[in-house]
Amino acid sequence: MPTEIKGLNEECGVFGIFDAANASQLTYYGLHTLQHRGQEGAGIVSTDGTELYQHRDRGLLAKVFADPAELKRLKGNAAIGHVRYGTSGHNSIANVQPFLFHFHDGAVALAHNGNLTNAVTLRRELENEGAVFQSDSDTEILIHLIRKYINEGFIPALKKSLNLVHGGFAYLLLQKDRLIAALDPNGIRPLCIGRLENGAYVVASETCALDIINAQFVRDVLPGELIVIDKDGLHIDHYTTQTQLAICSMEYIYFARPDSIIHGVTVHNARKRMGKLLAKEHPVDADMVIGVPNSSLSAASGYAEESCLPYEMGLIKSQYVARTFIQPTQELRELGVQMKLSAVRGVVKGKRVVVVDDSIVRGTTSKQIVQMLKRAGAKEVHMLISSPPFKFPCFYGIDVSTRSELMAAHYSIEEMRQLIGADSLNFLSINSLIKAINVPDAGDAPNGGLTVAYFDGKYPTPLYDYEEGYRKSLSEQEQLARKG
Amino acid sequence: MPTEIKGLNEECGVFGIFDAANASQLTYYGLHTLQHRGQEGAGIVSTDGTELYQHRDRGLLAKVFADPAELKRLKGNAAIGHVRYGTSGHNSIANVQPFLFHFHDGAVALAHNGNLTNAVTLRRELENEGAVFQSDSDTEILIHLIRKYINEGFIPALKKSLNLVHGGFAYLLLQKDRLIAALDPNGIRPLCIGRLENGAYVVASETCALDIINAQFVRDVLPGELIVIDKDGLHIDHYTTQTQLAICSMEYIYFARPDSIIHGVTVHNARKRMGKLLAKEHPVDADMVIGVPNSSLSAASGYAEESCLPYEMGLIKSQYVARTFIQPTQELRELGVQMKLSAVRGVVKGKRVVVVDDSIVRGTTSKQIVQMLKRAGAKEVHMLISSPPFKFPCFYGIDVSTRSELMAAHYSIEEMRQLIGADSLNFLSINSLIKAINVPDAGDAPNGGLTVAYFDGKYPTPLYDYEEGYRKSLSEQEQLARKG
Amino acid sequence: MPTEIKGLNEECGVFGIFDAANASQLTYYGLHTLQHRGQEGAGIVSTDGTELYQHRDRGLLAKVFADPAELKRLKGNAAIGHVRYGTSGHNSIANVQPFLFHFHDGAVALAHNGNLTNAVTLRRELENEGAVFQSDSDTEILIHLIRKYINEGFIPALKKSLNLVHGGFAYLLLQKDRLIAALDPNGIRPLCIGRLENGAYVVASETCALDIINAQFVRDVLPGELIVIDKDGLHIDHYTTQTQLAICSMEYIYFARPDSIIHGVTVHNARKRMGKLLAKEHPVDADMVIGVPNSSLSAASGYAEESCLPYEMGLIKSQYVARTFIQPTQELRELGVQMKLSAVRGVVKGKRVVVVDDSIVRGTTSKQIVQMLKRAGAKEVHMLISSPPFKFPCFYGIDVSTRSELMAAHYSIEEMRQLIGADSLNFLSINSLIKAINVPDAGDAPNGGLTVAYFDGKYPTPLYDYEEGYRKSLSEQEQLARKG
């Protein structure tokens, strides 16, 4: 779960509801549980069957809807909502979703979790045909495509468009009389369907958003599906049958809330199993196991259980916003991480400590955690990572799209250990990761139905616009490796 | 740690530093770690040896100092800071500390953690002599007393005044050339001294505030002490020798950060021992142990360890501000707690669950936790409380000063169990609580140097202004008991 | 000048500058003098020759740029700015100009003063061809048209587009290497060119924006012209030669600042002459002349001079924002106007007063002025209006586009007098209005080069999308007249 310490950010969460009183309020509660998927912007569009109403702004959900009048203004029995992560350079309000488009033949709202791999090409083609884009977001491409084919009717135009966009995507669309959901052909991003007691349908990125409004889980949206919810109920359709499950493994490792259930797997349980398998692969002679709060606590407790070492609270995380200032001295600069994490001296002093973390991105936080524990008196610090080395970028919606920032892309494990300052450093194997998650309905999909490209570089789809840059970075890497 | 779910609130944290560059920035970092002691206001007063500079406002520290210019304005090498909890009715900026008073013979700033038991009497006397109070806070009384005796000199006037105020108090005072700290004769509130590498002294409510700025712990401030820090260093003085240690046991049970060390005891370790002793006193035949995050996780892990039951993450706490609105329906109203806490269905479903919580105040949260777990499929829910029943109010700085709101003051344990809906309910004994904390330097002080009046009604000091109301509530209670 | 008391609102002011250091700051100052043309939003787009930078928001200029960092962020030597009036329903930030559009072949910013008469038709056509609009504003149409023809090159596409949009318009466009201005074929909205000492060119809605930055007036932009300013200087081009001057007479009567010079006529002088001719047409036996501040003071002084009556300050206008609240009683509700205007009792008591106002729109303010003066003791109140009765809506950029709200469209002058409660009521004739303004370069254009359609219903252009509604309202009016 983000607002974590490392720089790994999901790109969004979505929520939609149809035919429920207080639709926008329920959407607010749903988005609250999805806040970990995006903290830089939030918005809701609702409809009362006649008009569509929008409110969106930069910042956390609670800030965006600080004035209760804003939520009250979003009338009607259907709504979609979005929480957004976005890169800082283009963090304008124009990029905050859901987008709302007005046409003389009816308004459409659009929310998107994921990332397209052919966005640059599509946008250039559309602009050459006269299109005027209002945002930097690749999300907007879908609506331009739909309008290009609108004469064929909305749903046919949408299906055609969904076959033209490539990459990872979970879309929600709202019109005055229906809610539409669509998932990419590999099901890279999670998306599930729930139902309220009164029969209203809900669609959300994670099941925790169903739980908060006491909706019953119905089923996951499957790759290539197009779900239409209107006054006649839920209609399951497909825009393509060329599908193969490849869920983003990072959802299980890091992003999703521990209480969410994705494709039948409770995230906390998957993480605990990662910790157990990690203990089997890399046992350590130590006095205790601690986890890096909050996302690594499940894996740490698994490691402790399997290794029969005591599970202790050796690091605590502040629950308050840490805000550092332009720092005059190096001394003050280092306080940044300490404002978020503290070592518990009375626990770790004089001990050999196993620290379980879920991943290493740039390595800077790991280094600070080791320093912090040693300063608090730890005799040995063993770093155990409950996922494989993160070597290859993600092009499907995680904010790591160049290799240059990935520590594991540049260093061997031993080099990483030295840089971090740990007494030992080990990672979970790809096989154990797949075994720990164990998606029940994966069938014979490769890698147990998971995308593990971040660890082995084998992407489940072509990379399109990213292909060239990626190949270039790989060859630079090889040259670097040869030199090194 | 507060912003917890139950309505139990500390009244403040203090931090002071003398002779350090960036004094106000270091104070900001120190206050950040003390934020759990008060979230309704924050402030800092600094001095450059000539003038005193103040900034304070309502809200969290990060909001109060959102504009970095405010911190930069607080020039100088010495500062004191304060985070405040306050009852809603009088949450005006005039009550946010540190207070800053300007006199023609020099300015004084004042910050206070605690509560006076003779404030009403003292204020009435002072007003009858012409005093004009600017706040509702009992903190202001000290400065009026000092000024009453100012002709005797500042320190003598302060000592005389400290002998006139009664109750629990940890005061910090700042003048242009010195920092002063004083603790009540029972040491009810924690206060410790630390030192930076460059020799600068620090005084803070908890040791976690020393850790963040890499200050070494020097010693706790002892009951009755008056500490003066000036350009010649640290001077330890007393305003009284009639002292006896009676630290607030609630600091260990609930308030303090787990990484803080109070009178030699690491809070996390004390809590873990409470959990272990609880398991010895009240073993349960169950499948797992879970804690109510975040303050009860230490005790839960102790219970699990002692009982050899698996320690699981069955409840998770949202790390985002939960903001509910005026609710149109009962359905929506219940979402309030669910926005803060969620049960992990995939963990508790079909299981017999031990839930460890640190205390029961009104009982409303406990009831909702039981409901939440049962709705997520738990077969049995056993509530184990790692402290004795909270029956008597606190007059020394916790925001519970009437018995009417305390569930345990009105019901038997069995009645409480039924109201909460748990399958069983048990509490830690007072003896085990004292044994779990085990203050090493308590000597022969009663109750191992702890205040346990919240559980047995035996207060370590006279109650003064509260005496009459308290007796009355007790006798009403007895009458109620006789009727019942 | 608006923020006046009556509900008559201009729709925008524009300012552009090319090749000047601090371009965005100079634009800020220019917009400050144009603030009377729009108070609901403001924005600036600048360019440093490489990128375009935008800041815009709802509210007054000083609020939008309250944080000086925003202006500093708008780097470069060229900029365009806009102040906006907009109807409340669609006052979203998406409608605040200048708009900024990013294309793979370069960004374009756009600002617009005026109103298109064929916007609905054009938008529908464009949407049917796949266009996605981001705002409700008719301004956006131009960029969609340009992109439709972009393969012919930017300037040819722009010229073609300017021939497709109809109505009143003054456009500014900014690209990374040039500033472009275009005026409609009737020159309905004012637009002038100035030059700084260092040679930088400036384009602005009114000359007051040149004065504040000490730019020399060069010439007015003429109907049908396309002005391109780039590193090689100023280029004057045409997109059409089918032009005929028909400046909006309301600019002289009410909108423009008195110190602005439009087509050679100083606005204050024109107004003073309106007052003089009004005195000739409608002399009154009275004790003094007073004007309704601020827009009618020029005309009032002209009336006083011509009639040899003393010119007095009988009404004063508060210079502070008047903010009324939801009013519990009728008594409080009437305070609204009194917060903006006050009668000077010591001046008008016992006197026969001529009140000169520039126009009557709905009549409500006129009624309150008469009441206010009578309550202050005026013996007689004679209302003299320095323009003809406002009977027909404006489709070129004034916020009155239906007849229903125009008092003079529904009542005779005598009926209006009774409703207002004045002792007499008279208006300036159309002929005198034309004579008072007396545009020197009008040539043989009808009505002396002015649009006086608001008074005689004879519009200088076809009405396109408004035609049908206008005809309908006229015939309803006639039926009403027949009944009445």
Add this chain to the structure above:
Amino acid sequence: MPTEIKGLNEECGVFGIFDAANASQLTYYGLHTLQHRGQEGAGIVSTDGTELYQHRDRGLLAKVFADPAELKRLKGNAAIGHVRYGTSGHNSIANVQPFLFHFHDGAVALAHNGNLTNAVTLRRELENEGAVFQSDSDTEILIHLIRKYINEGFIPALKKSLNLVHGGFAYLLLQKDRLIAALDPNGIRPLCIGRLENGAYVVASETCALDIINAQFVRDVLPGELIVIDKDGLHIDHYTTQTQLAICSMEYIYFARPDSIIHGVTVHNARKRMGKLLAKEHPVDADMVIGVPNSSLSAASGYAEESCLPYEMGLIKSQYVARTFIQPTQELRELGVQMKLSAVRGVVKGKRVVVVDDSIVRGTTSKQIVQMLKRAGAKEVHMLISSPPFKFPCFYGIDVSTRSELMAAHYSIEEMRQLIGADSLNFLSINSLIKAINVPDAGDAPNGGLTVAYFDGKYPTPLYDYEEGYRKSLSEQEQLARKG
């Protein structure tokens, strides 16, 4: 009226009302008309007969009460309000009035317009007796004095206190059951009584505040009076009989609103007579007369009428907040004044212009006005000031308390003319000023019942704490004069 261009600031306006529904709303409207007397802070205290409710903050009234809930919270049928001007250094919220003091024997609110001349001495004495002040304001002294003598009863203690404070003051006090007003023995600040139709009494700094709520003027409060308004009506009492009228002449010249009537004199009429007498004393051969808006327009029209020269609008004032930024260049820095004032080129070009201004403080604005008019083409600029040279500071509530900033204290009229760059410069004589104002109930008070010390240095009261500094500045001045 301030927010004028020159740096001359009043120190506050007060308003009180007793026994009227919506008391705080009526106070809001009253304060709106007094906003010109103070723009740096505003506040209201109301009472419902039981408790007192306060809201106050820095900034303009409309900003302070931007949230309508704040006004609604101020319940009850009685209220007092205050608008404040304050020097920047101490512009903390603690200094914003009305002050509200809570005592065990009842709360008191206090608002003050004026300045005490013995504040430093009184405060030092009180502090030596134990008093703790909460603000830097001299206003707070009164409440400390009252509390010192409170055992004698509130009204006797108040009367004794009013005899101990010296200088210029108009106080309003509010208790839960009465409203009290008191004026200094010279009546330096204006204060008047009005009555609503329903019988409720109103007290306000100026009559314009009565007009807006349709209250009838009853009478001015007279020097030395103590007015008590309670459920039995209005009681007129005295705290001293040693009185002599000496109203601040600056109220008539500059501060008060033109529609206010002070001691029987309409401010606009007084100003117009100043202009007429100025024309008699200093006729000029010119083409037109213009005034510096807004405060000098009345005097300018008087000058024009007397001299039979046309009265023109040669300068216009922007009605929008001018906000300048930290300026990179001298060129931009000069824009500051131009954002507030503009010359009307089409009016003054080629003309000999008489500019009437009400006063010269530092002379910087006068210089810029002359430059602006000459740049706009004026052939000659004759500066005529409708008051005598401002040579001596004010100690009674105008923000000019040192001579160093007064241009006329350092230069001869001819030197001033040269510095300003005018073709001629002349001032009204003290005698004509007194004649122009002509207070009817002045009796045989010196200077026609006016304080004209700013012009002749003869103060109507001893200067107490200011005496020494003033004498020193005078002698430095003389030495300077001898050298020069």
